[in-house]
Amino acid sequence: MAHERFREAMEESGLTNFKFDGHQFTWEKSRGKPGWIQAKLDRILVLDAWRDLFQGATTSSIITSRSDHMPLFIQTESQVFSQCRRRFKFENLWLKEGQCRDVVIQSWNSTRGLKLLERFEICGKSVW
Structure with missing residues (x-):
C-alpha cells in the first residue's frame, strides 16, 4: 500500500x-x-x-x-554555464543598476581598439 x-x-x-x-x-x-x-x-x-x-x-x-x-x-x-556564455545578451536595464553600470563602463573603456565583437565578449564576461 x-x-x-x-x-x-x-x-x-x-x-x-x-x-x-x-x-x-x-x-x-x-x-x-x-x-x-x-x-x-x-x-x-x-x-x-x-x-x-x-x-x-x-x-x-x-x-x-x-x-x-x-x-x-x-x-x-x-x-x-556554457549555454549562457554563448547566448549572452546585454540588457539596457542593467545600466540603471549603479554597480553593473560601472562594470560595463570600465570594461568598455578598457577594450578600446579591439574589434567590436571582442569588446562585447569581454564586456559580457565582466558583467557575468
Missing part, C-alpha cells in the same frame, strides 16, 4: 527514477552474518526538465564501510 502511494506521489509530481550504475542495493543489515539483508531503499528522482538540462549526467553508488546506507553520487556536466 505504501509503495502504491509513493508511486502515485511520484506520478503526480512528475518525478521519475534516474538509474544509477554500481551496486543497486543501497541499504544493508548484518553484512557477513546469517540473515544478511539488502534492500534498494534510496533512489534518485528527477523531473524531465532536469534531465534536459543535465543530459550528460551520470550516477553511481559508492561503496562505504561507514554506514549501512550506500551513498549515491551524481556527476553533472554543467551545460547551463
Whole structure:
C-alpha cells in the first residue's frame, strides 16, 4: 500500500527514477552474518526538465564501510554555464543598476581598439 502511494506521489509530481550504475542495493543489515539483508531503499528522482538540462549526467553508488546506507553520487556536466556564455545578451536595464553600470563602463573603456565583437565578449564576461 505504501509503495502504491509513493508511486502515485511520484506520478503526480512528475518525478521519475534516474538509474544509477554500481551496486543497486543501497541499504544493508548484518553484512557477513546469517540473515544478511539488502534492500534498494534510496533512489534518485528527477523531473524531465532536469534531465534536459543535465543530459550528460551520470550516477553511481559508492561503496562505504561507514554506514549501512550506500551513498549515491551524481556527476553533472554543467551545460547551463556554457549555454549562457554563448547566448549572452546585454540588457539596457542593467545600466540603471549603479554597480553593473560601472562594470560595463570600465570594461568598455578598457577594450578600446579591439574589434567590436571582442569588446562585447569581454564586456559580457565582466558583467557575468
